[in-house]
Amino acid sequence: MPDKPDTPLLDRVALPADMKQFSDAQLTQLAQEVRAETIHAVSKTGGHLGAGLGVVELTVALHAVFDAPRDKIIWDVSHQCYPHKILTGRRDRMGTLRQKDGLSGFTKRSESPFDPFGAAHSSTSISAALGFAVARDLGGNCDTGHGDAIAVIGDGSISAGMAYEALNNAGHLGKRLIVILNDNEMSIAPPTGAMSSYLTRLYAEAPFQDLKAAAKGAVSFLPEPFREGAKRAKEMIKGMTVGGTLFEELGFSYVGPIDGHDMDQLLPVLRTVRQRATGPILIHVLTKKGKGYRHAEHAPDKGHARGKFDVATGEQKKAPSNAPSYTKVFAEALLQHAAEDPQICAVTAAMPDGTGLDLFAERYPSRCFDVGIAEQHGVTFCAGLAAGGMKPFCAMYSTFLQRGYDQVVHDVAIQRLPVRFAIDRAGLVGADGATHAGSFDIAFMANLPGMVVMAAADEAELKHMVATAAAHDEGPIAFRYPRGEGEGVEMPERGRVLEIGKGRMIQEGKTVAILSFGTRLGEVLKASEALRARGITPTIADARFAKPLDRDLILRLARDHEALITIEEGAVGGFGSHVAQLLSDEGVFDHGLKYRSMVFPDTFIDQANPSDMYAVAGMNAEDIEAKVLTVLGVQVLDKQA
Numbered sequence: 001m002p003d004k005p006d007t008p009l010l011d012r013v014a015l016p017a018d019m020k021q022f023s024d025a026q027l028t029q030l031a032q033e034v035r036a037e038t039i040h041a042v043s044k045t046g047g048h049l050g051a052g053l054g055v056v057e058l059t060v061a062l063h064a065v066f067d068a069p070r071d072k073i074i075w076d077v078s079h080q081c082y083p084h085k086i087l088t089g090r091r092d093r094m095g096t097l098r099q100k101d102g103l104s105g106f107t108k109r110s111e112s113p114f115d116p117f118g119a120a121h122s123s124t125s126i127s128a129a130l131g132f133a134v135a136r137d138l139g140g141n142c143d144t145g146h147g148d149a150i151a152v153i154g155d156g157s158i159s160a161g162m163a164y165e166a167l168n169n170a171g172h173l174g175k176r177l178i179v180i181l182n183d184n185e186m187s188i189a190p191p192t193g194a195m196s197s198y199l200t201r202l203y204a205e206a207p208f209q210d211l212k213a214a215a216k217g218a219v220s221f222l223p224e225p226f227r228e229g230a231k232r233a234k235e236m237i238k239g240m241t242v243g244g245t246l247f248e249e250l251g252f253s254y255v256g257p258i259d260g261h262d263m264d265q266l267l268p269v270l271r272t273v274r275q276r277a278t279g280p281i282l283i284h285v286l287t288k289k290g291k292g293y294r295h296a297e298h299a300p301d302k303g304h305a306r307g308k309f310d311v312a313t314g315e316q317k318k319a320p321s322n323a324p325s326y327t328k329v330f331a332e333a334l335l336q337h338a339a340e341d342p343q344i345c346a347v348t349a350a351m352p353d354g355t356g357l358d359l360f361a362e363r364y365p366s367r368c369f370d371v372g373i374a375e376q377h378g379v380t381f382c383a384g385l386a387a388g389g390m391k392p393f394c395a396m397y398s399t400f401l402q403r404g405y406d407q408v409v410h411d412v413a414i415q416r417l418p419v420r421f422a423i424d425r426a427g428l429v430g431a432d433g434a435t436h437a438g439s440f441d442i443a444f445m446a447n448l449p450g451m452v453v454m455a456a457a458d459e460a461e462l463k464h465m466v467a468t469a470a471a472h473d474e475g476p477i478a479f480r481y482p483r484g485e486g487e488g489v490e491m492p493e494r495g496r497v498l499e500i501g502k503g504r505m506i507q508e509g510k511t512v513a514i515l516s517f518g519t520r521l522g523e524v525l526k527a528s529e530a531l532r533a534r535g536i537t538p539t540i541a542d543a544r545f546a547k548p549l550d551r552d553l554i555l556r557l558a559r560d561h562e563a564l565i566t567i568e569e570g571a572v573g574g575f576g577s578h579v580a581q582l583l584s585d586e587g588v589f590d591h592g593l594k595y596r597s598m599v600f601p602d603t604f605i606d607q608a609n610p611s612d613m614y615a616v617a618g619m620n621a622e623d624i625e626a627k628v629l630t631v632l633g634v635q636v637l638d639k640q641a
């Protein structure tokens with residue numbers, strides 16, 4: 001059937017196979033349509049914008065040249081995968097992105113065969129791609145078959161140690177493996193570190209080399225057309241720097257840098273690599289974060305992740321807020337202490353804005369360190385700072401601190417070094433979903449000997465906990481707080497140093513006691529209101545500490561009540577488990593206490609707004625009310641009855 005000239009090409013692409021007949025000019029046009037579609041989709045849902053816009057041409061080119069899902073395209077972090085989703089059968093569901101029951105904002109194996117590997121934490125793609133390459137060569141049984149393994153990794157993500165572990169291993173194994181380094185000179189914030197400078201030098205200092213120079217290096221891999229002098233390929237080679245790069249020292253052929261927005265460069269290089277590559281090869285692609293959308297291009301850090309916005313003006317639609325964010329409260333409280341104590345310093349792993357440490361960096365640049373996406377190093381660096389007599393605050397999201405866990409154990413806890421862990425994004429975070437949930441830190445921190453573990457119930461409590469951590473020199477200490485805004489409580493001028501291991505009584509009641517750890521306290525109070533209407537007044541306490549436990553408080557609550565319920569924003573193994581251990585050790589269960597622990601269910605909870613996620617977890621006010629009624633054996637009758 002002849003094409004109507006004005007029919008968008010994208011309407012003809014249900015799956016990548018539909019692009020195979022497109023000319024290079026049509027692929028260029030398709031890229032523009034995918035870009036417009038991406039902007040439109042994110043304007044309606046919010047989400048990661050800049051990274052996806054930067055890889056539109058690369059995505060189209062990869063799907064045009066390679067044969068997914070047989071060829072495995074693995075997006076590092078995968079916050080840039082929206083164009084890929086649009087081209088791989090999910091275009092009609094882009095309006096559900098990052099919402100309950102909708103598309104994930106990341107690649108996800110269970111969502112599509114075109115997502116061979118899920119991600120959201122960075123720097124995993126080369127390892128995973130190498131795994132696919134080796135599985136292919138060993139005859140692994142893969143549902144989608146075996147083809148090329150292609151990792152697409154950003155310049156920020158390649159700053160992490162794990163990426164080098166993978167390059168090192170891949171160079172040694174020598175398998176055919178394609179790594180595309182998507183270099184946009186941005187992480188979320190501007191990238192830091194010597195590696196970033198090195199990449200910049202690679203193209204800043206590399207005047208286009210001629211074929212002769214190229215021949216010195218990766219000529220064995222180089223395409224016949226290049227050698228034979230096909231016109232465009234000849235032009236291409238002028239833009240290639242070959243030989244002598246770090247990547248080559250690691251055993252990779254290096255091609256690049258090439259302009260990642262120019263299809264006339266991308267397509268011939270990818271086609272040639274597909275035809276000719278034998279071992280591991282790295283293609284260095286230069287792109288611009290936010291490409292093609294002025295409001296994202298001009299402020300790539302702000303355009304990294306956005307709420308819903310107006311496409312014409314770039315204005316974000318934000319609900320008005322009544323309380324400061326926990327992150328801001330932490331950052332400002334820390335500044336107060338840093339003003340008085342020159343030994344206080346702060347470390348972030350590539351999240352200066354997200355953790356609020358951008359404020360610290362502005363005020364005290366010599367005491368603030370963005371180590372790049374390097375949580376492991378960040379934790380041990382803090383251990384060294386502490387051993388050297390500084391008072392480091394290691395500010396990390398709960399989910400990313402997971403990556404530095406051995407360092408927390410081996411370098412910090414065993415040596416009892418006073419590193420202060422500010423654990424942001426504790427609990428369920430919303431649209432980023434399961435990969436970003438801060439579910440495990442209570443468990444993995446509280447089981448460490450000598451670690452103090454606190455959770456803030458509201459923003460005033462957080463301020464006290466920052467003060468407590470600043471004053472705590474005896475060993476490591478951690479405090480956790482959630483994503484988003486506080487409760488709107490009155491704020492003290494200064495934080496107060498809390499007594500270590502002491503909770504606080506919120507409300508005296510009888511029959512049942514609820515002991516809360518963290519910001520579920522608000523929901524507990526709501527549940528208490530509902531219970532009052534049923535003639536039940538629970539005792540409510542805020543534990544403040546999961547480690548050390550407030551033994552006196554807990555044993556008193558256990559002794560004076562028929563039932564005790566604990567609640568925390570975390571997985572099993574955390575606060576409630578420690579309380580249960582104490583009650584068991586003290587023989588309290590022998591006397592018939594009814595004990596219940598409310599923790600996250602043993603499942604990964606998909607993205608939704610946080611309240612809906614907590615509903616799935618069964619931890620909102622109505623769930624707490626129901627738990628009380630069940631444990632007390634109260635028949636749930638209609639409230640009017």
Ligand SMILES: Cc1ncc(C[n+]2csc(CCOP(=O)(O)OP(=O)(O)O)c2C)c(N)n1
Binds near residue numbers: 079122153289
């Ligand atoms: C282990 C880990 N730490 C931190 C993050 C947060 N994070 C997400 S994207 C990103 C920047 C990635 O930069 P880059 O790889 O250059 O991709 P770009 O956004 O520039 O395309 C960071 C720090 C993460 N996802 N994983």
Ligand SMILES: CC(=O)[C@@H](O)[C@H](O)COP(=O)(O)O
Binds near residue numbers: 188304432
């Ligand atoms: C992909 C990634 O890891 C970050 O971009 C993350 O989505 C940021 O989350 P916050 O919005 O909570 O800072």
Ligand SMILES: [Mg+2]
Binds near residue numbers: 154156157186
């Ligand atoms: Mg980048």
